Amino acid sequence: MELQHFLLNLIIVYASARLLGEAADRLGQPALLGELLAGVLIGGSLLGWAEATEPLRLLGDIGVMLLLFEIGLESDLQSFLRIGKTASLVATIGVAAPFALGYLLGLALHLSHLQSVFIGATLTATSIAVSARTLTELGRLKTAEGQIILGAAVIDDILGLIVLSVVISLATSGAVSWLEAGWTAGVAVALLAAAMLIGTRYAHRLSRLLSLMKARGGLIVAAVIFALTLGYLAGLLHIAPLLGAFAAGLVLARTEHQAHIGEAIKPVADVFVPIFFVLVGMAVDLRRLHPMETENWPALLLAGGLLAVAVAGKLASGLGVAGVKADRWLVGIGMLPRGEVGLIFAGTGLSQRIIGEGEYGAILLVVAFTTFLAPILLKWRCRHAGP
Amino acid sequence: MELQHFLLNLIIVYASARLLGEAADRLGQPALLGELLAGVLIGGSLLGWAEATEPLRLLGDIGVMLLLFEIGLESDLQSFLRIGKTASLVATIGVAAPFALGYLLGLALHLSHLQSVFIGATLTATSIAVSARTLTELGRLKTAEGQIILGAAVIDDILGLIVLSVVISLATSGAVSWLEAGWTAGVAVALLAAAMLIGTRYAHRLSRLLSLMKARGGLIVAAVIFALTLGYLAGLLHIAPLLGAFAAGLVLARTEHQAHIGEAIKPVADVFVPIFFVLVGMAVDLRRLHPMETENWPALLLAGGLLAVAVAGKLASGLGVAGVKADRWLVGIGMLPRGEVGLIFAGTGLSQRIIGEGEYGAILLVVAFTTFLAPILLKWRCRHAGP
Numbered sequence: 001m002e003l004q005h006f007l008l009n010l011i012i013v014y015a016s017a018r019l020l021g022e023a024a025d026r027l028g029q030p031a032l033l034g035e036l037l038a039g040v041l042i043g044g045s046l047l048g049w050a051e052a053t054e055p056l057r058l059l060g061d062i063g064v065m066l067l068l069f070e071i072g073l074e075s076d077l078q079s080f081l082r083i084g085k086t087a088s089l090v091a092t093i094g095v096a097a098p099f100a101l102g103y104l105l106g107l108a109l110h111l112s113h114l115q116s117v118f119i120g121a122t123l124t125a126t127s128i129a130v131s132a133r134t135l136t137e138l139g140r141l142k143t144a145e146g147q148i149i150l151g152a153a154v155i156d157d158i159l160g161l162i163v164l165s166v167v168i169s170l171a172t173s174g175a176v177s178w179l180e181a182g183w184t185a186g187v188a189v190a191l192l193a194a195a196m197l198i199g200t201r202y203a204h205r206l207s208r209l210l211s212l213m214k215a216r217g218g219l220i221v222a223a224v225i226f227a228l229t230l231g232y233l234a235g236l237l238h239i240a241p242l243l244g245a246f247a248a249g250l251v252l253a254r255t256e257h258q259a260h261i262g263e264a265i266k267p268v269a270d271v272f273v274p275i276f277f278v279l280v281g282m283a284v285d286l287r288r289l290h291p292m293e294t295e296n297w298p299a300l301l302l303a304g305g306l307l308a309v310a311v312a313g314k315l316a317s318g319l320g321v322a323g324v325k326a327d328r329w330l331v332g333i334g335m336l337p338r339g340e341v342g343l344i345f346a347g348t349g350l351s352q353r354i355i356g357e358g359e360y361g362a363i364l365l366v367v368a369f370t371t372f373l374a375p376i377l378l379k380w381r382c383r384h385a386g387p
Numbered sequence: 388m389e390l391q392h393f394l395l396n397l398i399i400v401y402a403s404a405r406l407l408g409e410a411a412d413r414l415g416q417p418a419l420l421g422e423l424l425a426g427v428l429i430g431g432s433l434l435g436w437a438e439a440t441e442p443l444r445l446l447g448d449i450g451v452m453l454l455l456f457e458i459g460l461e462s463d464l465q466s467f468l469r470i471g472k473t474a475s476l477v478a479t480i481g482v483a484a485p486f487a488l489g490y491l492l493g494l495a496l497h498l499s500h501l502q503s504v505f506i507g508a509t510l511t512a513t514s515i516a517v518s519a520r521t522l523t524e525l526g527r528l529k530t531a532e533g534q535i536i537l538g539a540a541v542i543d544d545i546l547g548l549i550v551l552s553v554v555i556s557l558a559t560s561g562a563v564s565w566l567e568a569g570w571t572a573g574v575a576v577a578l579l580a581a582a583m584l585i586g587t588r589y590a591h592r593l594s595r596l597l598s599l600m601k602a603r604g605g606l607i608v609a610a611v612i613f614a615l616t617l618g619y620l621a622g623l624l625h626i627a628p629l630l631g632a633f634a635a636g637l638v639l640a641r642t643e644h645q646a647h648i649g650e651a652i653k654p655v656a657d658v659f660v661p662i663f664f665v666l667v668g669m670a671v672d673l674r675r676l677h678p679m680e681t682e683n684w685p686a687l688l689l690a691g692g693l694l695a696v697a698v699a700g701k702l703a704s705g706l707g708v709a710g711v712k713a714d715r716w717l718v719g720i721g722m723l724p725r726g727e728v729g730l731i732f733a734g735t736g737l738s739q740r741i742i743g744e745g746e747y748g749a750i751l752l753v754v755a756f757t758t759f760l761a762p763i764l765l766k767w768r769c770r771h772a773g774p
Contacts, residue, residue, distance in 0.1 A: 004622045007619040015612055022602055022605060025601055055442040058393050059442075212409070214412055216418070216524070216657065225401045228397060232391060232395060266604075266651075270603065271608060274604075
């Protein structure tokens, strides 16, 4: 009966995603907005029709890796490296500004030093998946803005590693081990760069290896193996596995099989990816917003303040494009969505009793709000500032 | 770390399947033979590199459903119904002959009445997946023989329902409830037929519904939802979910979207299907063959006898094609492979202490042997008797 239970879960996830995704499309909104809403709707806090069981979550994780793999496959490494400096600047502002603003807000609301650091940290990590998919749907991924957002979100994840190290050492030992934080991040950067350099240099050998695949499905499975393997290696380095899959896509983009793989991976991604976004929606448990109810002024104040700070901080990151011909608002909006990482931070803080239910609810609100806001604003800005 | 563990498992499954699948292809054998071997190799009894965890098994189950969905999509319902009588005869002989022979063998080896019935029952169910995929790889699925094998394997599954009811009622109450067995099977047949008739009649409406899917990936996800839903309904009726997915394919084959869906489902199936066959290989735990070791004559005798009976009984089913222009050897060989159902039967018998480790080992040997033998013989027979 285990299979039956899983099938029912999967059918509900797919059907709701399809229904609301198509509805969003008709309303001129990105389909993923419908998928996110579908998740909130069928999740435990509203209808409770589906459960985020482990197999489903693993499928979603594979889904977001395939999404990033596909995006990498369609990216051009050269143009990607060209915007490297700009992307770094955008990422740095996009991490520093929300962190600083969140920290100051915490102190202003009389939270402790540690709590304030923690709340600042939860605001730092951009969720690459939401903006990347929206830009793909809008056909804007290959514009200067699209490449900058993508690059900045990648760097953002590595900066997030530093923030995480700092916060964890602060929470456990009370002091910051900058050496350790720097070392972790340095190793991650070095190994990611090495993988990409080696991959780029040996692209033609990889290409020959792929040409050996003769049996049906050989090429696509070989490509999936490559994406999963780099994702796994990234995970070993404590970087998000989806970044490894993205690097795999970048490398394979330089082989002669790029078009063929790209065509075959599309329907595979189409089947896996919606699961991820529905699960993101399901993670928005509206019951956790309970402490925000009327007459609980401190919690409301924190939630409103965090929202303002989270949006303002990431919009400020758009300033990083100075000197490059790109729309800074579009870039800032693209950096808005927060995701899992913020929720994982908040969950850790809650379980270690650094923050309370009220703070957790406020952070959940920020994640949900920025995730839903970004696709809508991206669409709007593209229409008004586009070529 | 759960994701990391799953990724590693998946990478090992894929990489070994790819490697040995390509090797089999080079040696002129069907690729699935390599995938089965890969499973035995990385499974617990040899290298122990991969585990048949629950998420992996669910992926494999989805895989075999997609395989049958794709096969249904490429089948022609008309020609399928035309061979219905022949397929029924083949299926009936293919269930009755191994059952009778197995039962008599059991009695001859001084096993009890119940044990003999049980052993006969484990030999009845043909595994549709192995032959169907081999015939697809050989490009022979649409020949008369291919359609007969496919049809007979479907009917086989429904006959298996009757056998299962009989054996269970015999094991629990000691008497056979023919009424209940007939009722279960009748309901299953009626509902499967109804689904297919309704589906066929309303194919054009379904087609219009599918045309509504505009967002990217809409059509393929809608098709997958349909396949999963019919699979789920089949499961509710205690028929194998893969038969429901097969029916879904048959229905969608009659819509104008057939070609489009077929093209998109191919890479999706390519990614899911190998997992199923590797898992079939992993289920062959060589350690269970232990009681077959030298000087254990009764166990060896049983194993050898069961093998002979299992092969002879299904080869006899080829006689059912009398009067139709088709190669009876090819049909008989196509009915050879036994799979999960036999192992589930045997596992139930072992846990209820109806049979012992020796009998279980003998049945496992039959499943493994027929599964590996069928693709090789099919390939050989196609070469020597084909057009």
